[in-house]
Amino acid sequence: MREKVIFLVDMQSFYASVEKVCDNTLKGKPVIVAGDPERRSGIVLAACPLAKKYGITTAETLGSAKLKCPHVEVVMPHMQRYIDVSLQISAIMEQFTDLVEPYSIDEQFMDVTGSQKLFGNYFEIAKSVQKKILEDTGVYSRVGIGNNKVLAKMACDNFAKKNKDGIFKLDENNINQLWNLPVGNMFGVGRKMERHLQGMGIYSIGGLAKFPLDRLKKKWGINGEVLWQTANGIDYSPVTVKSHNQQKAIEHHMTLPRDYTDLKDIKIVLLELCTEVARRCRTKGYMGATVSCGVRGADFDYPTGFHRQVTLPIPTNYDMDIFNAAIKLFKEFWDGEPIRSLGVTMGNLQSADSYQIDLFDNYLYREQLNVVLDTIWNKYGRTAIYRASSLTGAGQANERARKIGGHYK
DSSP: OOOOOEEEEEETTHHHHHHHHHOGGGTTSOEEEEOOGGGTOOBEEEEOHHHHTTTOOTTSBHHHHHHHOTTOEEEOOOHHHHHHHHHHHHHHHTTTOSOEEEEETTEEEEEOGGGHHHHOSHHHHHHHHHHHHHHHHOOOEEEEEESSHHHHHHHHHHTGGGSSSSEEEOSTTTHHHHHTSBGGGSTTOOHHHHHHHHHTTOOBHHHHHTSOHHHHHHHHTHHHHHHHHHHTTOOOOOOOTTTTTSOSEEEEEEEEEEEEOOHHHHHHHHHHHHHHHHHHHHHHTEEEEEEEEEEEESOSSSOOEEEEEEEEEEEEOOHHHHHHHHHHHHHHHOOSSOEEEEEEEEEEEEETTSOOOOTTSOHHHHHHHHHHHHHHHHHHOTTSSOOGGGGSTTOOHHHHTTEETTEEO
C-alpha cells in the first residue's frame, strides 16, 4: 500500500501579507494588523516578519507592540478581503489534488498521495504549490509534510516555518527531532495542559510519547490516548472535502467593547446572540436541542466565568426558545462580576425538515414569523430589522452587522 503524503500549507503572517500586497506604500515597512483601539479591541492579529524582528507577537496589545516598534504601521483588519484570498488559495491547491481540506482561514490540508505521478515527488509538488500561491496572491506559504495530518501540522509549526525553503517532512525517520522539543510545542497542548503534563514529570514531546498509556487514559480518558497518539505521530483521520458539511454545533460569541455589569444590559446582548444563532440554524437547515451559555469575566489576571448547557424537551431554531434557556443558565451561574465576553451555542443539531411538535404550543406561528424575518434579512441585510432594545447603549447588533468574525469587513 502506497504511503500517504499529506501537506499542511500555512500562509506566512496571512492578514499582514495580504495588506502589504494590497497597499504598495507598506512595502519594506514593519506592519501589524490590529483591531480598533478606540473600542478597546487593539489586539495584534498578525505581524509581518519585519515587525516580528522587533519582538512583536500575535495576540499582544497594540500599545505593547507600539512600545517595541514606535514606527510600526498599524492596519485595521479587512476580513472579507482575507476570506476572498483564502478561497483563491483553495482553488490553487485544487489544481494539484481534489482532496483539499480547510483547517483555518490561513491553513489547509492537502492529500497529494495520488498526485505524484502527475506533478513529481512531494518536494517538487510543495515547491510548485508555494510558487503558484506566491505568483497569484503575493502571499508566501510554508508546507509541512507527513504521512498523516497531525505529522504534517507539527512539521509545519515546528520546522517548516523556520526552514529557509519553508518545507519540512516529518516521519518515523526523523521524529526524534520532534521528541526533543518541549511538550508545549505539541499540537493540541495548550498552556493549561502543559502545566498538567509538567506536573506529571513530562517536559518533552518524547517524554509524552514514551509515557505509560494506561496512566494517561486513567487521568484523561480518551483525551489521554489522543495526546499519546499525537506525540507518537499517530492519526487516522483522512483529508476530506466534507469535513465542514455536517456541523456539530452553531455558535455566536462576542467580546464586548466594555465591561458589562448590569443584568438588564447583558440580557440585551444575550438576546442578540440568540437571535443570530437561531438565524444561522435556519439558514443551514438545522434545529438544535442543547443550548450552551458561556461567559468570561473582565479581569484577565484572575479569570472568572462559566460555561453551562441545558437540553430542551423539543428541538428548536426560534430565538426566544434559545434565549429563555440561555438567560436561565446565566442567572443561575453568573457570579455578579463584570463580564467582557459572552457566547451562545446551539448543539445536538438535527435536520429542520422533520421535527417533533408540541401539541400545547403554536409552533406554526413562530415558524411563519421566522420565514418573514429571514426573507427581510436575506433581501435587505441584517440591519433591516431588529429589536428596539438593540438601539440602546448596550445593544451591539448594528455594529456587529458590519463585521465578520468580530472585525470589520
